Amino acid sequence: MEEELVTPYWHLDRPDGPRRTLRRLPALTTPVLRLIWQCGRWPALTILALQLASGAATASGLLATTAVLDELLAAGAAPDRLLAAMPGLALVAAIVALRGAAEAAVELARARLEPALRRAAEERLFAASLGVQLADFDDVDFYEGLHRARDRGLFHLDRAVGNTIDLLGATCGVTAAAIGLAVLHPLLVPLIVAGVIPEAWAVLKAAQRGYAGMRGMVTLNRRVDMLAELATEREPAGELRACQAQPYVLAEYRQAADALKEEETRVGLSMARVRAAGRAAGGLAMAGVLAVLGLMLHAGWIALAGAGTAVIAVRVAAAALRQLAQAANQLFEQSLYVADYHDFLADAETRRRPAGGTAAPRCPERITLHGVGFTYPGSRRPALREIDLTIHAGQTIALVGENGSGKTTLARLLAGLYRPTSGTMRWDGLDSADLDPDTLADRVVLVPQHPVRWPHDARTNVRMGRHDRQDPGDHALREAASLAAADDMVTGLPAGWHTLLSRQFRGGHELSAGQWQRLAVARGLFRDGPLLIWDEPTAPLDAKAEYAVYETLRKIAGERTVLLITHRLTSVRHADRIYLLHRGRVAEEGTHEELLALRGRYAELYALQTGKAARR
Numbered sequence: 328m329e330e331e332l333v334t335p336y337w338h339l340d341r342p343d344g345p346r347r348t349l350r351r352l353p354a355l356t357t358p359v360l361r362l363i364w365q366c367g368r369w370p371a372l373t374i375l376a377l378q379l380a381s382g383a384a385t386a387s388g389l390l391a392t393t394a395v396l397d398e399l400l401a402a403g404a405a406p407d408r409l410l411a412a413m414p415g416l417a418l419v420a421a422i423v424a425l426r427g428a429a430e431a432a433v434e435l436a437r438a439r440l441e442p443a444l445r446r447a448a449e450e451r452l453f454a455a456s457l458g459v460q461l462a463d464f465d466d467v468d469f470y471e472g473l474h475r476a477r478d479r480g481l482f483h484l485d486r487a488v489g490n491t492i493d494l495l496g497a498t499c500g501v502t503a504a505a506i507g508l509a510v511l512h513p514l515l516v517p518l519i520v521a522g523v524i525p526e527a528w529a530v531l532k533a534a535q536r537g538y539a540g541m542r543g544m545v546t547l548n549r550r551v552d553m554l555a556e557l558a559t560e561r562e563p564a565g566e567l568r569a570c571q572a573q574p575y576v577l578a579e580y581r582q583a584a585d586a587l588k589e590e591e592t593r594v595g596l597s598m599a600r601v602r603a604a605g606r607a608a609g610g611l612a613m614a615g616v617l618a619v620l621g622l623m624l625h626a627g628w629i630a631l632a633g634a635g636t637a638v639i640a641v642r643v644a645a646a647a648l649r650q651l652a653q654a655a656n657q658l659f660e661q662s663l664y665v666a667d668y669h670d671f672l673a674d675a676e677t678r679r680r681p682a683g684g685t686a687a688p689r690c691p692e693r694i695t696l697h698g699v700g701f702t703y704p705g706s707r708r709p710a711l712r713e714i715d716l717t718i719h720a721g722q723t724i725a726l727v728g729e730n731g732s733g734k735t736t737l738a739r740l741l742a743g744l745y746r747p748t749s750g751t752m753r754w755d756g757l758d759s760a761d762l763d764p765d766t767l768a769d770r771v772v773l774v775p776q777h778p779v780r781w782p783h784d785a786r787t788n789v790r791m792g793r794h795d796r797q798d799p800g801d802h803a804l805r806e807a808a809s810l811a812a813a814d815d816m817v818t819g820l821p822a823g824w825h826t827l828l829s830r831q832f833r834g835g836h837e838l839s840a841g842q843w844q845r846l847a848v849a850r851g852l853f854r855d856g857p858l859l860i861w862d863e864p865t866a867p868l869d870a871k872a873e874y875a876v877y878e879t880l881r882k883i884a885g886e887r888t889v890l891l892i893t894h895r896l897t898s899v900r901h902a903d904r905i906y907l908l909h910r911g912r913v914a915e916e917g918t919h920e921e922l923l924a925l926r927g928r929y930a931e932l933y934a935l936q937t938g939k940a941a942r943r
């Protein structure tokens with residue numbers, strides 16, 4: 328099995344040892360408390376006060392019980408003893424009612440605290456995720472940390488808050504019972520603590536094992552999730568069936584799921600064994616406690632009424648201690664997940680997209696790349712090497728080359744989404760590393776190869792290009808749609824611009840790939856900016872729409888700088904300059920005619936596409 332787990336697709340991560348995790352415990356629980364303090368101070372303080380009141384009620388209830396037992400066990404007729412015990416009984420009843428009211432009030436405060444914390448924690452995670460640079464999403468460690476924080480961290484954070492409250496309540500309960508026991512006889516306190524130690528140890532140990540198992544299974548779980556999506560989502564359903572790949576997907580699932588099942592079983596059994604051992608040892612320890620209590624009574628160290636209350640107090644304390652151990656155990660386990668959440672936030676903070684710097688030129692006259700290289704995080708081979716190029720304002724530049732030659736990477740670099748790992752990019756002589764990333768992004772329009780399909784209406788899908796653009800009467804929106812040949816298509820939708828474009832929701836409508844692409848082009852045109860980067864904008868378009876888009880490109884050329892990536896070489900004949908990339912380097916550059924005259928790769932590709940033999 329071990330071998331299967333270390334396939335290139337997935338592997339088991341080896342987590343920290345238990346000792347290291349134990350040492351981290353105080354540091355792990357602090358973030359939960361800090362979050363509670365930051366996001367729900369008043370409900371938390373209310374809960375604290377109510378738990379203390381409930382604890383005080385428990386302690387006084389125990390002492391009042393002794394008084395009642397004293398009266399009941401005294402000499403005399405039964406009705407007289409009962410009558411004498413009545414005030415004490417009334418007090419016990421009042422205390423029980425008070426405790427019940429305090430516990431109900433805790434529930435109410437809890438109902439306010441938990442959603443507030445959940446919301447605050449979610450927002451922090453999303454803000455952190457949105458705040459990092461694009462390259463971080465290509466970093467496996469970061470991406471995995473993000474998913475661990477999102478899928479497990481948030482979930483357990485929610486539960487950790489509940490357990491912190493339970494822990495507080497149990498601590499108050501234990502303290503109250505301990506006070507009661509200490510009043511009866513001081514020896515009873517260490518006795519009861521010794522009685523619950525074995526079980527507490529076992530639950531803690533089981534939690535450690537559970538967490539260690541979870542850390543190891545993250546990658547495997549994600550693999551199973553991915554396969555679950557393949558098997559159940561609508562998008563891949565067609566191609567899967569057309570390729571008759573269903574058995575393959577199922578076999579892949581079985582491979583990953585079997586490994587996961589074995590690992591889950593191993594971890595589950597290991598946890599169950601520890602818990603069973605703890606429970607057995609706990610039972611024996613509790614029997615010992617009761618035996619010692621009997622001996623104390625026999626030796627006359629405590630009175631009969633005191634012994635009666637002690638039995639109740641031992642039960643109360645044992646229950647509270649068990650709850651405390653349980654809550655502490657769960658909190659311990661959850662704190663480890665919460666630590667993942669906090670580790671992710673701390674990591675994201677160090678990766679934050681840098682803010683500030685010189686404002687990027689409004690309409691850059693010249694963008695130059697000198698010796699630019701780029702390597703994806705974790706990748707050994709650079710995707711781009713030694714790129715030298717200059718783009719002048721108003722030019723139309725084309726990037727062509729085989730699949731994987733680096734065109735999209737270069738486009739993203741020019742758009743400021745990636746930073747060169749070597750060399751420099753300058754905007755009007757200013758090093759792009761010194762430019763304010765927000766202003767740089769503001770000047771760029773990027774129509775990507777695979778545009779986002781926002782599960783929203785058509786209007787929002789276009790407006791998303793520049794969501795804060797003022798556009799009274801939607802004039803700019805409609806013009807962009809018209810230039811992208813999307814207006815007729817949208818007006819033909821069931822609710823026009825307000826049609827919900829997602830079949831995931833009731834009443835939603837699905838578009839074809841080409842229709843989506845038209846919207847993406849409209850989104851880019853609506854965004855508008857001095858530098859337009861089009862990454863294969865017309866690949867899924869029909870001839871009419873493609874013609875419309877290229878007409879638009881021709882119209883705006885001169886006013887805007889256009890960088891066009893395409894495999895269709897006939898579309899780039901009129902470009903001012905064409906760069907042919909090969910294995911991350913500029914292999915050829917020039918105008919269409921110059922490149923044909925070179926009789927190199929470009930000429931060969933052009934001949935292949937047009938059916939004309941290259942003039943050699």
Ligand SMILES: Nc1ncnc2c1ncn2[C@@H]1O[C@H](COP(=O)(O)OP(=O)(O)OP(=O)(O)O)[C@@H](O)[C@H]1O
Nearest residue numbers: 465703706710728729730731732733734735736737
């Ligand atoms: N996120 C990524 N992480 C690691 N490597 C990547 C990533 N994206 C692309 N690459 C690698 O970088 C190289 C250049 O990819 P790029 O997408 O820039 O090529 P392209 O010329 O745009 O290809 P295509 O014509 O297929 O769109 C390829 O070798 C690819 O495997």
